[in-house]
Amino acid sequence: MNYYVIYDGNCNLCVTLVRSLETLDKGNLFRYVPMQDEQTLLGWGITAQDCEQGVILIDGNLPQRRWQGSNAAEEIGRLLPAGSTFVDAYRALPGMKWAGDRFYEQIRDNRYTIFGKRSSTYESAYCVDGSCKQTKAK
Known part of the structure; x- marks a missing residue:
């Protein structure tokens, strides 16, 4: 089974x-598409x-089954080895899901200010169709 991770390749x-997921998974479960790859995303009906x-x-x-x-x-996290234990514990703590959602929104909305923006889009070596634009993403 494969899952496709749509991420901001400029963040x-x-x-x-x-890159951490790539190291852990080595393309066994996850494939990656930067949000900047509009052509691939349109195939799934995903817009900017x-x-x-x-x-x-x-x-x-x-493909109609999605999380965002x-x-x-x-x-x-749940799909990673032993990850469901940690995700289930996180979800079981009162108020953590709500707090985690708000924290995520703050990071999402301020990611370039806090962490900076790349000068070029990162493209994973573990791309969707195996025809990656780069042989080794940098």
């Missing part, structure tokens, strides 16, 4: 998190306006 924080709400996770087997923002981050 330093987003790219750091994608949709991307403004944050990271998107798409189930590769059921903090829900996508939680689902990515």
Whole structure:
């Protein structure tokens, strides 16, 4: 099973998190598409306006099954080995989901100010169709 992670390829924080996922997963479960790849996103019916709400996770087997923002981050965490234990504990703590959602929104809306913006879009070596634009993303 594959999941597609739609991330901001110009955001330093987003790219750091994608690189961490790449190291953990090695393309076994996740494939990555920067939000700047409008052609690929249009194939899923995703617009630039949709991307403004944050990271998107798409189930590769059921593309209509999607998560966005903090829900996508939680689902990515849940899918990692032993991740469901931590996500379930987080969700079980009273008020944590609400606080986590607000925290995510603040980071999302201020990511360039807080973490900076890249001069070029990061494209993962683990792309959707295997025909990555780069052999090794930098």
